[in-house]
Structures are given as structure tokens and as C-alpha cells.
Amino acid sequence: xxxxxxxxxxxxxxxxxxxxxxxxxxxxxxxxxxxxxxxxxxxxxxxxxxxxxxxxxxxxxxxxxxxxxxxxxxxxxxxxxxxxxxxxxxxxxxxxxxxxxxxxxxxxxxxxxxxxxxxxxxxxxxxxxxxxxxxxxxxxxxxxxxxxxxxxxxxxxxxxxxxxxxxxxxxxxxxxxxxxxxxxxxxxxxxxxxxxxxxxxxxxxxxxxxxxxxxxxxxxxxxxxxxxxxxxxxxxxxxxxxxxxxxxxxxxxxxxxxxxxxxxxxxxxxxxxxxxxxxxxxxxxxxxxxxxxxxxxxxx
Amino acid sequence: xxxxxxxxxxxxxxxxxxxxxxxxxxxxxxxxxxxxxxxxxxxxxxxxxxxxxxxxxxxxxxxxxxxxxxxxxxxxxxxxxxxxxxxxxxxxxxxxxxxxxx
Numbered sequence: 001x002x003x004x005x006x007x008x009x010x011x012x013x014x015x016x017x018x019x020x021x022x023x024x025x026x027x028x029x030x031x032x033x034x035x036x037x038x039x040x041x042x043x044x045x046x047x048x049x050x051x052x053x054x055x056x057x058x059x060x061x062x063x064x065x066x067x068x069x070x071x072x073x074x075x076x077x078x079x080x081x082x083x084x085x086x087x088x089x090x091x092x093x094x095x096x097x098x099x100x101x102x103x104x105x106x107x108x109x110x111x112x113x114x115x116x117x118x119x120x121x122x123x124x125x126x127x128x129x130x131x132x133x134x135x136x137x138x139x140x141x142x143x144x145x146x147x148x149x150x151x152x153x154x155x156x157x158x159x160x161x162x163x164x165x166x167x168x169x170x171x172x173x174x175x176x177x178x179x180x181x182x183x184x185x186x187x188x189x190x191x192x193x194x195x196x197x198x199x200x201x202x203x204x205x206x207x208x209x210x211x212x213x214x215x216x217x218x219x220x221x222x223x224x225x226x227x228x229x230x231x232x233x234x235x236x237x238x239x240x241x242x243x244x245x246x247x248x249x250x251x252x253x254x255x256x257x258x259x260x261x262x263x264x265x266x267x268x269x270x271x272x273x274x275x276x277x278x279x280x281x282x283x284x285x286x287x288x289x290x291x292x293x294x295x296x297x298x299x300x
Numbered sequence: 301x302x303x304x305x306x307x308x309x310x311x312x313x314x315x316x317x318x319x320x321x322x323x324x325x326x327x328x329x330x331x332x333x334x335x336x337x338x339x340x341x342x343x344x345x346x347x348x349x350x351x352x353x354x355x356x357x358x359x360x361x362x363x364x365x366x367x368x369x370x371x372x373x374x375x376x377x378x379x380x381x382x383x384x385x386x387x388x389x390x391x392x393x394x395x396x397x398x399x400x401x402x
Contacts, residue, residue, distance in 0.1 A: 033316070034376075040312030057312050076319055078378075094379065124356035124374030133311040136340070137355045208353065224355070 002099040003027045005291050006091050008079045008237060009106030011037020012277045013267025015063040016284030017104050022070035024292040029098060030067065030074040031091065036060030037108050038231070038268070039277050041132045042151075043158040046181070048277055056132065059277070082241055089262065102291040105238055105250060105258070105265040106284060109231035109275075114146065118203040122225075126209025131155035131226050138163045138224045144212060146200055147228035148175045153182040155226050160191045167220055168194045169212075200225070233269045246271045256287035264290055301333050301370070301389050302363040306354050308340040317358035317376040324382050331390050362389050 005021050007014045010032025021028040034040070042056030051059070067074060077093040082103060091098045111129045113119055119127055128134040131145075131154075139162045145155050148170035156166050168186065173196050175183045186192050195214070202213035203225070211221050233249045243258045243265070244251045249272075250265040252258055258265050266283035268275045305321050307314035318337060325335040338345045340357060348354070352361055352369055360377055362370040362385065370389055373382070386392075 034313065035316065036312055055310070057310060060312070076316055124359055124372070125353070126355060128356055130311075130313070130356075133308070133313060133358075134356045136308070136310075137349070208355070 001029075001096070003029045004100070004295055005029075005102045005104065005288070006031060006089070006098055006100035007104045007106055008032070008082070008091070009037065009104075009108055009267065009269070010035045010064075010074055010076075011106060011108045011267060011280065012039050012060070012063060013037075013108070013269075013280035013284040013287075014104065014106035015060070015067050016281040017106060017266055017288040018067045018072045018074075018284075019063075019070060020285045020288035021292065022067070022072050024288065026288075026292060026295065028072045029100075030072060031077050031079050031093060031098070032074065033076070033078045034108075035064060035074060035076055039280075041130050043132050043154055045277065047179075079237060082237055084241065084260070084262075087262065101262065101295060103263045104256075104284070104287045104291060105243070105263065105269060106267045106280075106287075107234040107237060107269045109233050109268045111227070112230045112232055114200060114203075114227055114229065116200065116203050118205070118209075122203055122205060122209045125207065126205065126222070126224050127203065128224060128226050129228075131158050131228075134224070134226075135159050135162050140164050141223035142221065143167070143224040143226065144169055144200075144220060144222045145226045145228055146170075147230070148172055148177060149228065149230060150178050150182055151230075152228035153178045153186050155228050156192050157182070157185055157189065159226065160189050163224075164191065166192045167222070168192060169198050169200055169214065169220075170194065170196055171199050173197050231268070235269060238265070238269070252283075254286075255290040256283055257290060262294070301365070301386075302367070303333065303335040303386070304338050304348065304361040304363065305335070306338045306340060306345065306349060306357050306359045306361065308357045311357045313376050314358045317360070320377055320379055320382060321360060324379060324386065327383075328386055328390060328392075331392060333386060333390060362386075 004026040040060040142165040144167045198214045204211040264287040266287040267280035360373040
């Protein structure tokens with residue numbers, strides 16, 4: 001099957017690119033493994049213009065509906081590889097191949113792990129990377145959150161609706177990176193205690209997580225541990241294509257162009273200075289516009 | 301063998317996980333596999349989650365004919381990985397040696 005544009009990634013960047021591409025009357029396909037992207041995991045989004053407060057899965061559902069209403073197909077699939085053949089691209093998933101004149105890489109990021117022994121063993125048995133998904137399992141329990149970013153603090157606030165006690169374990173001496181509004185709410189919440197200048201060094205338990213050891217000598221008896229220590233850009237496809245990276249992110253110019261003609265990138269996978277949904281959306285729009293302009297110039 | 305997939309409405313990964321299981325499971329119905337979606341909000345969901353110590357969604361639980369846990373997958377299963385585990389559980393998957401020596 002042949003398309004003007006194939007977008008790899010179905011988060012806010014990819015979905016916005018699809019909206020613009022559809023309105024430019026480009027034949028477009030979105031291929032994404034996690035429809036809605038990481039944004040779908042957010043519990044409360046309070047800084048997306050138009051909504052005082054909206055949950056991630058609702059916001060991304062609206063984006064998906066808009067894309068589908070415009071007639072763009074979203075394939076829930078993993079793109080195994082992309083190859084450039086002459087001036088076109090061949091995208092392979094495990095079941096099908098797609099030809100494209102232009103590509104937008106909106107592959108986002110993956111959650112960073114602690115890298116500790118027992119982390120995989122206790123996945124789903126106390127260790128979680130998604131508070132939105134799993135907070136309800138810890139009603140009246142004691143949990144920890146590792147990290148100090150917006151994601152970590154909002155995870156702690158969500159968990160406070162269920163758990164009795166929440167410990168935020170952060171390696172720095174204060175919450176530098178999080179929005180002051182979230183810091184204020186965390187500090188006001190009596191269920192949440194913050195432990196600064198500390199790292200988790202061991203996960204202990206028999207068949208499930210029971211306790212964590214910190215490098216400051218403390219031991220915390222926990223029923224659950226939520227890991228929110230940032231994410232790593234998903235650049236495997238970009239690397240295989242030979243796309244230039246900058247600090248492990250896809251390097252793009254103002255038009256979201258990469259170093260390879262016909263390949264654009266948008267969203268958290270790029271060297272954008274601010275990783276937010278609104279920025280991802282903007283980049284998706286610019287990338288689609290740039291792809292459209294190139295295609296139009298090539299036909300005139 | 302039974303597959304139970306535990307899902308909840310506020311879990312963004314659950315729709316993908318459901319699609320994968322719904323796509324793959326029917327290929328094995330003739331081999332004795334059955335599959336059921338368990339919503340965490342229901343009393344059945346709460347009861348089974350407690351019984352099998354489910355603490356995350358999506359979780360795909362593999363049960364034998366006596367409802368004992370064989371194994372589980374936490375998170376969205378990959379299609380190939382799910383097929384491999386189902387085939388192994390149903391005894392359809394040959395071991396390395398039997399594949400080489402027959």
C-alpha cells in the first residue's frame with residue numbers, strides 16, 4: 001500500500017500531524033504501538049489550552065476521534081523497520097509493508113527503569129510504571145514514588161486518593177524541575193512525605209515487593225513502588241535509518257526536518273527544549289506542513 | 301487452558317492489550333483455549349484480582365484446567381510472545397531437542 005505520508009507514532013505529535021496531513025488532502029497512515037502515547041497515562045493535565053483540567057486518556061481519545069473522523073487510518077502496530085529506496089520509504093510492521101513518499105517520526109519516549117535486581121520480577125507485583133493504570137490496586141496501602149518531576153508528583157497526588165501513605169523518594173535536595181503548582185499541592189498533602197537526597201538501591205520481597213532499601217540507610221516497607229524517573233527517547237528506527245541525533249534525540253530544524261530528505265520528526269523524540277503535549281502538537285503540525293510543502297513543490 | 305485478561309477503563313494500555321489477545325486467542329480455541337476479559341470494576345474482577353494477587357493492569361493470566369496459575373504477562377503482550385506462551389502452555393510448542401531430533 002502506498003501513501004503520501006506515513007507517521008510513526010500515535011501520540012499527540014503523530015495525531016496532530018495526521019489531522020493537518022488529512023486537511024492537506026495527503027493520503028496518510030499512522031502506525032503506532034501505543035495509541036495516545038505517553039500522554040494517555042497522565043492523570044491530570046492542567047496546562048493544555050482549552051481545558052482547566054482533563055485526564056490524559058480523555059484528551060488523547062478526542063485527538064484519536066478527530067483523526068479517525070478525517071478518514072485517517074491508525075494502525076495499532078509496531079514499525080519494525082524503515083528503509084529508504086530511491087526517493088521513497090518502505091515501512092515494515094510484523095504483518096504488512098507500506099510505501100511512503102514522506103515519513104514523520106513521532107516515536108516519543110520509553111519509561112526509564114531503575115535498573116535494579118528484582119525490578120522485572122516484581123513488575124505487576126508491586127513495581128509499576130503507570131500510576132494511572134495501577135493506583136486503584138493500592139487502596140489503604142503504603143506506596144513509594146521514585147522521582148521528582150511533574151510525573152512523579154502527579155503520580156503521588158493520584159496515589160493519595162487511594163493509598164494511606166505515599167513516600168516520594170528523590171535524589172536531589174528539592175523539587176527543582178516540577179511545576180511550582182504541583183510542588184505546592186504535594187507539600188500540602190498530609191499523606192505524602194518527601195525523602196530527599198536518596199536513591200532506591202534494593203527491592204526486597206518474596207513473591208511480591210515488600211520493602212525497599214535506600215542509600216541513606218533507610219528501609220521502607222512498601223506495598224508498591226511507582227517509578228517516575230524520566231524517559232528515554234525511542235530512536236531505534238531513526239538510528240537504523242541514519243538520522244542524525246543530538247544528545248540521543250532526533251535533531252530537527254525549525255521545519256521539523258531531519259538530516260535525511262523526506263524524513264521529519266516531531267514530539268518528545270526530538271531535540272525540543274520543552275517536552276509537553278502542546279509542544280508535541282505544534283511540532284506535529286509543523287512537520288505535516290513541511291511534508292505537504294515538499295510534496296507540493298515536487299509535483300509543480 | 302484459560303486466558304484471563306484483567307483490564308480497567310482508566311488504563312491507557314488496556315485497549316491495545318485486549319486487541320492483541322482478541323486477535324490471537326481464537327486461533328487456539330480448537331486446541332482447548334478459552335479466553336475471558338475481566339473488568340476490575342466488577343465484583344468478579346475484585347474477587348479474581350484478590351485470589352490471584354493481580355496488582356497491575358493489563359495483566360494476562362494463564363490458568364490450567366484446575367484454575368491454577370501457570371504464568372502471567374504484565375503489560376501489553378507482543379503478538380509473537382503471546383503465541384509462543386499459549387503454544388507452550390497447550391503443549392503445541394516443540395522443545396529445542398524434539399525439533400532437532402524429532
